[in-house]
Amino acid sequence: MAVYTEVSDETLDAFLTHYAVGGALSCKGIAEGVENSNFLLVTSNGPYILTLYEKRVDPGDLPFFLGLMEHLRSKGLACPQPVHGRDGKVLRCLSGRPAAIFTFLEGMWPRRVLGRHCGQVGAALAAMHLAGGDFTMTRPNSLSVAGWRDLFGRCRARADEVQPGLEGLIEAELIELEGLWPTGLPLGVIHADLFPDNVFFRGEALSGLIDFYFACTDFLAYDLAICLNAWCFEPDGSLNATKARALFAGYQQVRPLQAAELAAMPLLARGAATRFLLTRLYDWLNRPEGALVTPKDPREYLRKLRFHQSVRGLESYCLDGPE
């Protein structure tokens, strides 16, 4: 939950004159999004989301993120849409920050993940991968294998504070991942952070995806490996086979995986677990005094990493191999 920047009524009123969305009836900071300040703006036209981009987001990346959301919507994928100002622009400055207004996406993210959610998430992820196929902008993934060692370097000295032996475990894992990381898998635009709080449902049906601020160009199958980690584990670190099967079946109904993608899945899943272990470890060790966001426990991803390290093949995920 996060509101880092305050917006006064006078500055908001001035800002809204640039848009045809009506006058502000209300603007409340909401407990969604960790990186940015988000407000639920109610105008005479209805609800909108107002986002102020904070320091952790590179303003140079914003055209990629906003352009992607518009591209995906034009292909039929449900996601918030940046509202164009009267001058056609989607980004301008508010309270000293880059800011944009978005259409309101109905739905709630599932607090308790069920198998039926996982199947729909898989299908939506595959639909996003297909819809992104002709998106022409690219953005390197700074949080993939090439970026992990740098991140590790910034938190390794204190890693054992979280769990004895953690530094050595990650060091060994990075050496393996760097040596074994696949090449040549299908590339495209990936969401890269499709956790349950970024997927909305209305009743039984998935209503859309949000929070594209980690989106980048990487292996499509790596995105699915992130979802496997995020959606298919029990709190004790064990895999829920029903959810894993539902996730993969949902994905493959829309975009069948290639044999090389399936074969690489255990390694991609290890990589995805390592990526979230590292960022959570960094955030855990670098909590600012008076932080508005409670950092998530890195050990959740340590348990997942250990599971992936122990697998012998796709059958450990209760998945079928290539036919």
Added chain:
Amino acid sequence: MAVYTEVSDETLDAFLTHYAVGGALSCKGIAEGVENSNFLLVTSNGPYILTLYEKRVDPGDLPFFLGLMEHLRSKGLACPQPVHGRDGKVLRCLSGRPAAIFTFLEGMWPRRVLGRHCGQVGAALAAMHLAGGDFTMTRPNSLSVAGWRDLFGRCRARADEVQPGLEGLIEAELIELEGLWPTGLPLGVIHADLFPDNVFFRGEALSGLIDFYFACTDFLAYDLAICLNAWCFEPDGSLNATKARALFAGYQQVRPLQAAELAAMPLLARGAATRFLLTRLYDWLNRPEGALVTPKDPREYLRKLRFHQSVRGLESYCLDGPE
């Protein structure tokens, strides 16, 4: 900002069947209210506020708070209204907490307080005091003079961590306040926490008051003394005479103060400063690890207390005495 309890879509849907508000399109935790969990609930009927009462609120007090809001509204004061369920009830259980749905009050609280805000706040406070005149329920003020010593006892040992000499200063102040605290002033229902974030404006005009969860029965003039502290000081601890005059003039246009209330004002203002100094000191020294709420600096109220200790009479507030 606070969301302490999660609400799942399934439990919310079941909860909403008890009300005629339509189905949930969205429910987002909002960064308002420190004591409770608040959600902006959007249904097919429009926006509502959903509040879950957390442990710091005594469930036995809820009928007083909700009854007061309904009473004040019936007298024409703008404030959120608890929505009655199909069975007539306004309170029921959600995610293990007492919970209520409220009508949505338009407006935003002023991030930058101006003189014009203070005049309207004074008038609205007086209107609330008059409207509460025939409210039949009562609730003792546990945070008035009789409650301060107990609160002090729970944080005095570490008071000097915040500022050297603070323990002695508060001890001396409490002795004075206990000896000099007035009796016989007009009593009634007071808001007791009418800070800027509890007063909404739309454009130039005050649109309503929120957050009645400290409301209680006490001297009406003490409520005005709380507003004097909350609305009329500059960040350096100096009084803004224009704001103080506007606050009092706005109040007296609606409810003229009695001579005894005016005469007691410097002491009531010291008491109000002491009350917020003590609660902020307690919260500062008892921050839970991973707190979602950043505690406010108690020294702001130490500066205000020192100002009030230095005054010679109403002229120090640039106010006229009784005529």
